[in-house]
Amino acid sequence: MLEQTGIPTMSDVNAVLPSPVRLTQGPIAILECFQNIPCNPCADACPQGAISIGNDINQRPILDETKCNGCGVCLTSCPGIAIFVVDYAFSESHAMVKLPYEYSPLPENGQIVNALNRQGETVAGVQVKRVQLNKNKTAVVWLAVPKALAMVVRGIAIAKEDCQYE
Numbered sequence: 001m002l003e004q005t006g007i008p009t010m011s012d013v014n015a016v017l018p019s020p021v022r023l024t025q026g027p028i029a030i031l032e033c034f035q036n037i038p039c040n041p042c043a044d045a046c047p048q049g050a051i052s053i054g055n056d057i058n059q060r061p062i063l064d065e066t067k068c069n070g071c072g073v074c075l076t077s078c079p080g081i082a083i084f085v086v087d088y089a090f091s092e093s094h095a096m097v098k099l100p101y102e103y104s105p106l107p108e109n110g111q112i113v114n115a116l117n118r119q120g121e122t123v124a125g126v127q128v129k130r131v132q133l134n135k136n137k138t139a140v141v142w143l144a145v146p147k148a149l150a151m152v153v154r155g156i157a158i159a160k161e162d163c164q165y166e
């Protein structure tokens with residue numbers, strides 16, 4: 001349970017996912033923001049006006065899937081590291097998963113890294129397709145992830161001694 005562990009379950013995640021049809025149509029933000037806290041940078045940052053918080057800043061953000069184009073601007077503005085972008089249309093076998101990343105060192109383009117689930121467990125070896133640097137120092141790591149794991153992979157480990165897939 002989220003309340004007991006701080007880790008969202010797939011049931012929590014499924015409740016905030018865009019529609020299955022929209023998920024097939026290209027990149028879209030996944031707002032994994034599950035607590036009622038006074039926070040709204042994501043809504044302010046979105047150039048498409050796709051995120052709304054409502055009149056009470058403690059309400060959780062809601063995504064308008066018809067407006068979101070998956071640009072990822074909200075991802076880098078979220079202090080809670082709670083936003084991801086997923087693109088199931090990336091290739092036949094893989095989705096592109098974009099993660100906020102605030103550790104050092106950064107991974108490198110092309111590197112195979114351990115893909116972690118929300119519990120921090122390694123679930124696969126995946127390739128880094130791009131490391132996007134941003135002025136606010138929240139980097140975005142683009143990963144090619146097997147489609148079956150696109151809603152599972154939410155972190156990476158790059159230390160060589162930890163990597164089971166090199």
Ligand code: SF4
Binds near residue numbers: 047
């Ligand atoms: S990915 Fe871009 S368009 Fe979609 S909600 Fe975030 S900032 Fe808005």
Ligand code: SF4
Binds near residue numbers: 031032040043081083
């Ligand atoms: S910025 Fe992040 S933590 Fe704050 S409301 Fe938006 S998704 Fe939640």
